[in-house]
Amino acid sequence: MRLDSRSRLVVLGVLVVASVVALALLLVRPLLASDPVVQAAEALPGTVVRVSYTDWAQVQQAADGASVGTGSSDEQVEDFLDRAFEEDLIGSSSLASSFPGLEENFGVTPLDAEWEVYGQAPEGSVAVLRFSDDVDLDEVEGRFEGLGYEAPESGAGEGGTWIGEVDQVAGLPGPLTQVQENLAVLPDEHLMLMGDDPEFVDRAVDVVRGDEEGLDEVPGIGSLLGELEEPAVATVWVGDFACEELAMSQADPSDVVEGERLVDEAGGVNPLTGLAFAESADAELRFVFAFDSSEDASEDLQPRTDLASGPAAGQGGSFADRFEITSSTADGPLVTMIAKPVDGQVLADVGQGPVLFATC
Structure with a gap:
């Protein structure tokens, strides 16, 4: 089928408009996410840890x-x-x-x-x-x-x-x-x-x-942030940086030995590929752990939950004195614990290393 000159002009006009719109989308990258914490990540360089x-x-x-x-x-x-x-x-x-x-x-x-x-x-x-x-x-x-x-x-x-x-x-x-x-x-x-x-x-x-x-x-960061469900406050460790900043190796030698014993008793843990701690306006806590695979997440569900319910080697006391875990689930490569504070400023406390239940 051949187009007459008017039809060709209409088609050309449509193509020009489409090209302009596409170019505008390429030149301007507005913060598109509806979830504010994901929107915030859209404003940070990909090298942030x-x-x-x-x-x-x-x-x-x-x-x-x-x-x-x-x-x-x-x-x-x-x-x-x-x-x-x-x-x-x-x-x-x-x-x-x-x-x-x-x-x-x-x-x-x-x-x-x-x-x-x-x-x-x-x-x-x-x-x-x-x-x-x-x-x-x-x-x-x-x-x-x-x-x-x-x-x-x-x-x-x-x-x-x-x-x-x-x-x-x-x-x-x-x-x-x-x-x-x-x-x-x-x-x-x-x-x-x-x-x-x-x-x-x-x-x-x-x-x-x-x-x-x-x-x-950055691969995996979107699903990790999405699991936080629009928090009031959150701290996120990208990739394996949590293994560096929250590592039990920072603890006193006696606490390191105690931590290793507790991890062994819990059944061992897999390395993390991301971690987030968050709190909502109504004081619901979320701890989200990211892993290489759904198999690693499933394996770590019980050990991480047990570690987050027991002694806080390197910090003193126990995690049960700080928060009560109300649910713990594995979904794909993520493990999510939901908890409520028992006493004090939980995130300010457990957001600083060493943190046994976030160890690698």
Whole structure:
């Protein structure tokens, strides 16, 4: 069948429109996930090995901070942060200690944001705040030059990284940290990025724009994060980094021997390929372990559960004093334990090594 000239023009027009749409999708990589913690992973470089996530909207609700925000008194903010800390909701935040400095210098705090994610990699670290739609990030970026940051070559409004110096940032009204040494703003995505290394901040910007692989593209990380079910706070160890940071080898020699004995009694464990600890706004705990295979996960279901219910070699006392496991399941390459706190700040406690039930 041959097309007349009008039909050919229509077909050509459709193809042009389709090509433009496809090109736009390639040039812009908006944060597409509906799950906020997965969305946060879309903003981090794929080399990140440790992730700290805080859903500030949930934290405000859980810690009675709905009326607290930019413009609140220092006492109101401090009282809110104290409540959130006591409820184990901000211990992993990279920005919780910088509220006064953030407001004084940039005019915003995490209370203006939906979530915060902090990613650490061997070559640098970056904190990302996803702000609510009514925050004017152009106005925020307009403050940077006056604060002494060196403007990017592309100028303001282009997503380039503003570079600061240690002494310059230390001289600003504080407290601020090395996380605020380098800054970038992406108004269309409602993101502000901060980091200790300008090149690493550049890379995070490239990830958001789709020019570099993000953490969400690392094999297995999507299913691991999805199992957390929109937490208020979470810490994630990527790949086998949990085996390094939480290793029992960090414990005193006598605790190492005790840990080895307990692991042997439990039946041994397989290596981890990922780990996440999370807590919801209503204080439900989740411990998610990732393995190479469903067979490894099934084999580790009972030993890991037994270890998480017994003595806490290297930390003192027992895990049963800290939390009560209400369910433990294996699904594919993941083992998920659901628990409720018994006493104290569980994540702040067991999120630091050595952790027997997370050992490799």
